[in-house]
Amino acid sequence: MYDIKHHGAVNGVTGSCHQLSLDGSLFSNHEARSVLVDCGLFQGAESFDRDSGEVSSQEVASQKQIDFAIDDVQALLVTHCHIDHVGRIPYLLAAGFTGPIYATKATALLLPLVIEDAIKVGVTRNRSIIRSVMKRFNSQLVAIDYDQWFVVEGFEEALKAKFKVAGHILGSAYIEFDVREFDANNHTRHKIINKKRVVFSGDLGAPYSPLLPAPKSPYRCDELVIESTYGDRNHESRFRRRALLQTTLKRCLENKGTILIPAFSIGRTQELLYEIETMIHAGHLKDIDIIVDSPLASGFTEHYKALKYLWDKEAQRKVASGRHPLSFEQLMTVDSHQEHEKLLGHLKDSGRAAIVIAASGMCAGGRMQNYLQELLPDERTDVIFVGYQAKGTPGRDIQRYGPRFVQTGSPGYVEFAQSGERWQRVDIRASIHTLGGYSAHADQKDLVNFVKRMRSKPSKIRIVHGDDDAKAALKAKFEGLFGCDVVVPVG
Structure with a gap:
């Protein structure tokens, strides 16, 4: 019915980029389609090519940064506008992506500033090129309200999504997806015979962070992709x-x-x-x-x-x-x-x-x-x-x-x-x-509570966006408490 691949944030905490692919059987033309969740830049030791010099062209940059096929990618959904979640978007555009870029209204307001800065720092300072890229980027950007289900463009009702408050930075969200399979023998295609709820956490915030409301868990989740930055420790109050x-x-x-x-x-x-x-x-x-x-x-x-x-x-x-x-x-x-x-x-x-x-x-x-x-x-x-x-x-x-x-x-x-x-x-x-306790990320207790407070809990959890010790500690905690299938993807 669907598959999840990871193109970053599996060997550390940067480069978040995940691909949710839907099987061709869900569509009238029987061709598989996919959506990206975030497209972040690698930093530090997690970079693709730490020792390379200045990028000489957009083509070279896209080849270095986007090392996966995007032929069937219909859309990009952005959880928030930190560079490790959005910094590869200019390279994605250079690689030929033309689909919608969905974000919350607050993120859509902030994101152009981040993308323009990323282009200046990592690609070029040529004003004409920057204006051209930003014009194209802004034409693809789609602002969505929190808590509003919408059909992802190009998915024929097979995929709906919703942004929920994540409490990490202003505008940040975790994303709920409804993957739906219809009765192929029903010509109206309104009879749903299978439905899965897939949740991508993005970066979850710590409760009682300044300015921001705390995240509330989704009611239901079948499969969860969750961050683990502080999966092995708890913050101070x-x-x-x-x-x-x-x-x-x-x-x-x-x-x-x-x-x-x-x-x-x-x-x-x-x-x-x-x-x-x-x-x-x-x-x-x-x-x-x-x-x-x-x-x-x-x-x-x-x-x-x-x-x-x-x-x-x-x-x-x-x-x-x-x-x-x-x-x-x-x-x-x-x-x-x-x-x-x-x-x-x-x-x-x-x-x-x-x-x-x-x-x-x-x-x-x-x-x-x-x-x-x-x-x-x-x-x-x-x-x-x-x-x-x-x-x-x-x-x-x-x-x-x-x-x-x-x-x-x-x-x-x-x-x-x-x-x-x-x-x-x-x-x-x-x-x-x-000051280790001063973090915008949820700690182990908060990550556990995010799952614990779901009415219908996931049968599978994928742990990403963390160092090895943090992921291992959170995996053990989830397995002990919930007894579900817990996977730590590897790059």
Whole structure:
């Protein structure tokens, strides 16, 4: 009736891309058809080709990134707009995909910013090509409301889909599919003789995350594809992790240097601003500049403010009381590259105390990499990680080797990729902190509850999007609790 293949997020946490294929017997012309769920970029050690230079053409890029046949792919459904879930879309278009790209209304608003940035960073800065690709992309983008069943184009009623709140970032969703087989002898094709409910989790959020409502489990599921980023551990409570962030920030400010917080432009940056505003409102963190140095993050923050109707009740109460959780007096934004360089030079020379939030979240590029290159050798600098760092990324290396200076007096180091095949080695004398509980991902308890709260539970679960230990721990937990068939796909 259907089959599922995985084209990413099976050997780690990036490159999410899954293919749901329906058998030709479900259609009048007896030709198989399929749909993609996400088309994300590989990062760090999970990349297809870590050592390759700059992509020379869209054709080469598509051959390297899209290594599976797309002849029968009718549509793409996007769970949310993080780069590890959407970063290969430009390559998919270059490979010839012309079908609809479905997303929630909030994701459809944010996604063009992400795709345009991905093209600039990974493919080309030629404005004419970018405009052409974006025009085509926007013509294929289809915005869908939450909780609304719709027939996926090209599937003759055999496939319906619905986006449900996932609570990971604004607009994020998990996807329910209804795969339906009709009586071939019934000329009206309205008699359903077999129906399966297939659910793709995307990235599920942690309950009580700032700004976002918690995800609610589907009523029914026959087969579940679920993420496992934190499948082997549980987070601290939100109150505890906010207190830990506040304590860490205060301790870092005693160094009278710059605090660097690598954060994804979408989701994590806005959540941090929300939490920092809460601390400022309570009388903490006075007389310290909070700097967001990312045009992309600034753009997303404006969209977040425009999408207040999707915020949770706590956030809406703050707005009703006259507070501005994402726009407060101590907040500064840096837009132009000239402003960025001027600020970076000032912070390096003066050692001025400030909190800088910038992308990328895994330190693999963006303006945060510039800050790290200049400020990691300075003992006054503090780096606070509040998100997952994938294997092979500079962020993971900083986490691993950064504490060496404090422990031994001899600095650790990290290497950053430069143009071509050059690498820059940077010594680490800064203090490195990791707040593991501060995550936009569900932990093991939340992932288990997502299944436990289904009225009709799946007979099969596929575990993706996690390191080996996380997937193994979650597999054992699911098997022990639910006794269903649990599969860990391999690449």
